Amino acid sequence: MKTRLAKIRNVPGNSEISATILLALFFMAGGLLGCLTAARVGGGANDSLALYIRGYLAAGVAGEVSTPSIFSLIWDSFRYALIAALFGFTSLGVILMPLLMAVRGFFLAFAAASFVHMFGGGGLLLAMGVFGFSCLLTVPCLFVLAVQGYLAARVLAGMATDGRYPMYDNRAALRFLICFLVLSCNVLFSRFAAPPLLNWLASAWGAF
Numbered sequence: 001m002k003t004r005l006a007k008i009r010n011v012p013g014n015s016e017i018s019a020t021i022l023l024a025l026f027f028m029a030g031g032l033l034g035c036l037t038a039a040r041v042g043g044g045a046n047d048s049l050a051l052y053i054r055g056y057l058a059a060g061v062a063g064e065v066s067t068p069s070i071f072s073l074i075w076d077s078f079r080y081a082l083i084a085a086l087f088g089f090t091s092l093g094v095i096l097m098p099l100l101m102a103v104r105g106f107f108l109a110f111a112a113a114s115f116v117h118m119f120g121g122g123g124l125l126l127a128m129g130v131f132g133f134s135c136l137l138t139v140p141c142l143f144v145l146a147v148q149g150y151l152a153a154r155v156l157a158g159m160a161t162d163g164r165y166p167m168y169d170n171r172a173a174l175r176f177l178i179c180f181l182v183l184s185c186n187v188l189f190s191r192f193a194a195p196p197l198l199n200w201l202a203s204a205w206g207a208f
Helices: 002-009 012-040 043-061 070-087 093-119 121-156 170-206
Strands: none
Touching: 012 093, 012 121, 043 093, 070 093, 070 121, 070 170, 093 121, 121 170
16 A cells, blocks of 8 residues: 555656645735735835836836846846756755746736735736736746756755656756757847837836
């Protein structure tokens, strides 16, 4: 009976599903905390945040939203995925990977909730226009690499029963390649398509 249960636990799909659920829970918990934090920001911090957002929108209306440097765009696109990949090469990734997902969920939700807090329901649409497309590319890549890295960290920590290290097989190499290509596409989008799109969104928002 124990042998049969061990075989079930060693099925790669089952391990990946459980790791995905665990990391998704931490991601959502961080997102919930981010929403609560944005709702509770008040006083001078709230005024400073509102001033920054309105200044950004005013620059967009004037068509003055500048394009960040290519190095800044690369860092913004790759940083969380790179950190997740690095955590997969240490047993500490068992603890650090869930925390990384919580941090990512916190900042993402805090940014979106801040727009809603400042501008009401329409702020959500504005937030989706500002960083929604980028998140559609970067967040799935983060989950792919985080799940893979978390499973590898479990092996290094001696918590996996099969002992396989899933960071050097062909599937891992393919995932790294796909995520690299997707994140590179996000860099290109942020470099060439995002600035005029943000100018248009800010101008459309300013018309109201």
